Amino acid sequence: MKTTDKTHTKEAIRKAMEHLIDRATNFDVEALETIYHKNFHTTLVLPDGKVETFNKKEFKEHFAKQAQEGKTQLNTWADWHDFHIIGDSAVCVLSRKHSGMNGEEMKLLCNIELKFEDNRWQVIREAIFLRPLNE
Numbered sequence: 001m002k003t004t005d006k007t008h009t010k011e012a013i014r015k016a017m018e019h020l021i022d023r024a025t026n027f028d029v030e031a032l033e034t035i036y037h038k039n040f041h042t043t044l045v046l047p048d049g050k051v052e053t054f055n056k057k058e059f060k061e062h063f064a065k066q067a068q069e070g071k072t073q074l075n076t077w078a079d080w081h082d083f084h085i086i087g088d089s090a091v092c093v094l095s096r097k098h099s100g101m102n103g104e105e106m107k108l109l110c111n112i113e114l115k116f117e118d119n120r121w122q123v124i125r126e127a128i129f130l131r132p133l134n135e
Contacts, residue, residue: 007116010083013090016114016121017078025074025098027067029060035123036060037115042126044101066100074098075105088116097133106130 006012016035023031040056054062075098082093096108113125 007119007121008085008088008090010085013083013085013092013114013121014080016123017092017094017112020112020123021076021078021096024063025076025100027063027071029064029067032060032063034120037117037122037124040122040124040126042128045127045129046102047106047130047132063100071100074100090114090116090121101128101130105133107133107135 019031020035023035036056036059038056040059042054042059044052044054046052075096077097079095080092081095082091084091090113092110092112092114094110094112096110097105098108099105101108107130109129109131111127112123114121115124116122
């Protein structure tokens, strides 16, 4: 059995994503250092169409600021839609609910790209569309 038979599975991608959700919703910036790839980039599309982008350093600072403000754990709810693996790249599509992006509890439609590097899955790109909970 090759190593990739264990690491390059939908279950492995979901486990990596569940780890991300657990650490990010608890504002664990130290863990985000290893979860996010060095070339990490995220795009947030807000309900009004405004777009915000963050690199790894900026996104970690976003979570650190919330922790400093005394925020408690964010909602960990997730609805998993799709996992797709091609070689050392993977995509996970899911919906989330939490207030960590703009301070208001929102539904987040997420397209998360991962890269297998340094013997682990790392998040390299996120596209997050924020929507009101009732949409």
